[in-house]
Amino acid sequence: MCRFTVFPVRVKAEYMKIRQTHEAIAKKTFSFLELTQDRLKLAKENKHQEYITVCADLALSAATKADAVFQKEGVQAFVRNPILGIPLAIKDLILIRNIRNTCGSKLLDNYVAPYSASVIQQLEGAGAVFIGKTNLDEFGMGSSNENSPYGSVSIPGFPERVAGGSSGGSAAAVKSGSCDAALGTDTGGSIRLPSSFCGIVGIKPTYGRVSRYGQVAYASSLDQIGPMARTVEDAGLLLDLITGHDFKDSTSIPMPPTRCAAASALMTEWSKIRLGVPEEYFKSGLHPDVEKPIRQALTWAEKQGAKLVPVQLPHSEYGVAVYYLIAVSEASSNLARFDSVRYGQRKVLAEDVRDLSTFYEINRSQLGEEVKKRILLGTFALSAGYSEAYFKRACQVRRKIKEDFDRVFNTVDFIVGPVSSTVAFKKGEKTQDPLQMYLNDIFTVPANLAGLPAMSLPCGQDSNGLSVGLQLIGPAFSEEFMVSLAAGFEKGIEGVR
Amino acid sequence: MKAPKSQQVRRLEAVIGLEVHVQLSTASKIFCSCPARLPATVSVSEIEANSHVCPICTGHPGTLPVLNRKVVEFAIQAGLATQCAINPKSLLARKNYFYPDLPKGYQISQYDEPMCRNGVLGIQLPNGEEKRVRIHRIHIEEDAGKSIHYSGFSVLNLNRAGVPLVEIVSEPDMASPAEAGAYLRELHSVVTFLGISDGNMEEGNFRCDANVSVREPGAELGTRVEIKNVNSFKFIEKAIEFEVLRQSEVLRSGGTVIQETRSFDSFRGTTVPMRSKEEAEDYRYFPDPDLIPIYVDGDWIEELKKRLPELPQQRRGRYVATYGLSAYDAGLLTSSREIAEFYDQVMEVLKKSTVDAELTQSAKTAANWVCGEVLRMLNETGQTLQTSKLTPHHLAELVRLLQLQQISSTGAKQIFGKVWETGKSVSEVIQGEGLVQISDPAVLKPIIDKIIAAFPGQVAEYRSGKDKLIGFFVGQVMKETQGKANPTLVNEWVRQALSSG
Structure with missing residues (x-):
């Protein structure tokens, strides 16, 4: 994975932590501008189709500013500002002012954001550099990143394999080294699944911990922005900068930002940790290539002194059904604004059609097949006469799923299991079988439905070198504890490897 | 369609319920900080189109609503003034439908759990009788933008998008157009006395949908027809009158009334079909996941109760009881908050200069002047009491001099005219014009x-x-x-x- 750049100092991208990057800057090994130029070069190559838009001008000017801050303040700048000058990639569903925002949809191919999302404002204030907007399944609807008109993202090193979805572009960008960390969004596993497939760390925070203001909504009650990075520490560091109360989001929780970066440096007291192992996550559908490294990690943790507790999440089996009812219902309403009146480019003009319905029909036909399917399903699930049986019923079962977790967290600290039942599959392998595709989310949707924090961290590889992800699910607001536990696993798993 | 002639049709019993949309005069919009209210001197048409907008009220992708606390307070006050039960936990819901002036493709409103329920409004009928009309519910919602249609194209003005409304829904308790008119007028006074709306009907800030059905006396309720968006007291009465006669005729001639929505054609004085029940939209209401429930506790309600002003009904009672005014005059004086407050100020001044025994007489004289000359001048000049030069002191002085017989009523009218024109004090005018009464x-x-x-x-x-x-x-x-x-x-x-x- 070595590359040569034209720059006087070769910036080693792949496995440098954010903290190490700052050390290199401090030693003047390279400047922020050189770092950003290096990342931009890779981003523009777009070898894995991970970018939709590269924002070079914005990135270069931010990098120049970061250099100036460092010149003025020295290493103190990094203490105050742990993300200063660090190149980030942003899922193309999170708005950056004056930058095109497509949501992975041809309908929004020319939509330029008039404002920045709250998380972007926070990161911009902290001096971060935005390299570009990453590819995704259209509006976040998909598990393989094959539902994107901007190309199907592949895992760096595995051009025939899907990077996972919907934040596949962000995962591949982090893996490839065209950025140092990224933001994704997770509605039913969209951060964790691609993180697992690409072998990186991804966190879905507790619902309400990160402001959703400026994130284009797919399913508002499930969506959450989260960090994706190469190490637990980096992911934690990025999470610390995007959490905190935001008055612009009524569902934002009035709590101070997390302190996960600090937590990641703590020694894990394994003997005090009780890990719940849900039976339902280790049933027959789980591929042996995935089960083996997960079991190894569990055995390793047990050896360190952790207590493994078998737990039951009986309503989890309804998770996918409940998720696909609630998510599509909310989506059918959230996406109504893309009617080509104000949002969405026009395939036909109003004056060229007979009536308004024809105008809507033709213009909205620009939406992708999966998106159309979900809007139709959601419209049906909310319709008079069906809403009771589908949407409302799903909301009731959602509460049952949450109760399962509440009960389990009375006896264990975290739930540990796989992110996905298989490693990354081949492109096209599941596109003809939507049910198989939806089942990719079976282990990830419960955390969204219950609003709980969850993360994926690399847990070895199968015989082909494809990554396996270990999933941690914790009680609400347990991000710091979860990150410190994940850091413990990270060390152990590195050691095992 | 031809208007049925009333003398040919035996009218059946009418059952009328009204849904009134009241624009709230909060400073900012319901879910963002854009201005919602215009200065009193500026009319909507003077504001540049799409200048009072932001990414939130234009529904830009990624934006989220944050509820304006003042809107909740205004809705609670409307509920308290109509003796509603205030819901301790109410929900905001999305009403989904496509129309170009609805930027998000859904309107944020309330459905299952509205803010207020089960109230009652006492109204005064034209014959002087009192009647109680039950209020079914009051809920808050955002207004849509405005579509302006030209031949061949349409344009949008989103200044109104996100302006707060309350919808006040009555029970079907009214039995005649006159009762519906009385209810509307009373409700209009209530919201303007509360100060939660300017009640400007020409600009659509107080608009009404009517549900009308007819039946043989004592029979089951008939099929109802909804008449949409009528924005004048006179028109709503006309529209209902037409509809009652139309439905009566349909039933008389052996037909059936179709459940449908009709609109009022003010030019012809008729109602015309808009859409039938089959074409009715399915709004797919569901709780808005971007907003949290509205919790209203007892303390908040108590605090708002304390801030309630004297309402028209109470005021009318006071005028009749303490000043001996007729119910009719009391009704005229309370037709708007501005008039009632002006009258009260005149009486405050008079109380200081009049002995108690003569106060009742002064009160009647003052009432005659306010309901007579003052209202006439306001109507003629198109001014308001705010913009006119007339002060309560002017009128009090005039009433006092009349009482003392120092001026004649003819002279008083001349003096009033001069005062209105110049804003000079009554004594200045009298001296300047030599209008002192001759008693020598x-x-x-x-x-x-x-x-x-x-x-x-x-x-x-x-x-x-x-x-x-x-x-x-x-x-x-x-x-x-x-x-x-x-x-x-x-x-x-x-x-x-x-x-x-």
Whole structure:
């Protein structure tokens, strides 16, 4: 994975932590501008189709500013500002002012954001550099990143394999080294699944911990922005900068930002940790290539002194059904604004059609097949006469799923299991079988439905070198504890490897 | 369709319920900080289109609503003023439908759990009777933008998008267009007295949908028809009247009333079909996941109760009880908050300068002036009491001088005209115009003698028993003095002169 750049100092991208990057800057090994130029070069190559838009001008000017801050303040700048000058990639569903925002949809191919999302404002204030907007399944609807008109993202090193979805572009960008960390969004596993497939760390925070203001909504009650990075520490560091109360989001929780970066440096007291192992996550559908490294990690943790507790999440089996009812219902309403009146480019003009319905029909036909399917399903699930049986019923079962977790967290600290039942599959392998595709989310949707924090961290590889992800699910607001536990696993798993 | 003629149709019993949309006069919009209210001197048409907008009220992708606390307070006050139960936990819901002036493709409103329920509004019918109309619910919602249609194209103005509304839904308790009109007028006074809306009907800030059905007396409820968006008291009464007769005729001739939505054609005075039940939209309501429930606790309600102003019904009661005004005058005075407050201010001034025994008389005189000259001038000039030069002190002074008989009522009208025009004090005008009443016998008696001498024929007729001719002599004296003579004294002295001669 070595590359040569034209720059006087070769910036080693792949496995440098954010903290190490700052050390290199401090030693003047390279400047922020050189770092950003290096990342931009890779981003523009777009070898894995991970970018939709590269924002070079914005990135270069931010990098120049970061250099100036460092010149003025020295290493103190990094203490105050742990993300200063660090190149980030942003899922193309999170708005950056004056930058095109497509949501992975041809309908929004020319939509330029008039404002920045709250998380972007926070990161911009902290001096971060935005390299570009990453590819995704259209509006976040998909598990393989094959539902994107901007190309199907592949895992760096595995051009025939899907990077996972919907934040596949962000995962591949982090893996490839065209950025140092990224933001994704997770509605039913969209951060964790691609993180697992690409072998990186991804966190879905507790619902309400990160402001959703400026994130284009797919399913508002499930969506959450989260960090994706190469190490637990980096992911934690990025999470610390995007959490905190935001008055612009009524569902934002009035709590101070997390302190996960600090937590990641703590020694894990394994003997005090009780890990719940849900039976339902280790049933027959789980591929042996995935089960083996997960079991190894569990055995390793047990050896360190952790207590493994078998737990039951009986309503989890309804998770996918409940998720696909609630998510599509909310989506059918959230996406109504893309009617080509104000949002969405026009395939036909109003004056060229007979009536308004024809105008809507033709213009909205620009939406992708999966998106159309979900809007139709959601419209049906909310319709008079069906809403009771589908949407409302799903909301009731959602509460049952949450109760399962509440009960389990009375006896264990975290739930540990796989992110996905298989490693990354081949492109096209599941596109003809939507049910198989939806089942990719079976282990990830419960955390969204219950609003709980969850993360994926690399847990070895199968015989082909494809990554396996270990999933941690914790009680609400347990991000710091979860990150410190994940850091413990990270060390152990590195050691095992 | 032809308007049915009322005399040909035996009208059936009408059952009417009203849904009123009231635009709230909060400073900012319901879910963002854009201005919602315009300064009193500016009309909507003067505001540049799409200048009061932001990414939130134009529904830009990624934006989220944050509820304006003031909207909740206004809705609670509307609920308290109509004796509603305030819901301790209410929900905001999405009403989904496509229309170009609805930027998000859904309207944030309330469905299952509205803010207020089960209230009652006491109304006064034209015959003076009181009636109680039950309020079904009051909920809050955002307004849509405005579509303006030209031939071949349409344009959008989103200044109104996100402006807060309350929808006040009555039970079907009204039985005639007049009752519906009385209910609307009362509700209009309530919201304007509360100060939660300017109630401007021309600009659509107080608009009404009516649900109308007819039945044989005592029979089950008939099929109802909804009449949409009527924005004047007169039109709503006309629209309902037409609809009651139309439905009566349909049933009389053996037909059935179709459940549908109709619109009022104010030009023809008829209602015309808009859409049938089959075409009715399925709004797919569901709780808005971007917003949290609204919790209202007892303390908040108590605090808002304390801030409730005196409402029209209470005010009317006070005017009748303490000033002895007629129900009709009390009703006129409370037709708007501005008028009622002006009247109260006039009475405050008068209380200081009038002995209690004469206060009732002053109150009646003041009421006559406010309901008469003041309202007439406001109507004629198109001004408001805010913009006019007239002050409560002006009117109080005028009433006091009338009471003391220092000016005649003819003189008072002249003085009022000058005061209205110039804003000068009453005494200044009187001095400037020489309008003081003449009560001096040394001035008046010679004039009376002169008139008697000038009309010997009339004098003879009077003396032969034609008493009514007294008015003729008084009139001549008044003419001679340019209306400045004190008519009571003239009357007395003319009688004396005629009988003594």
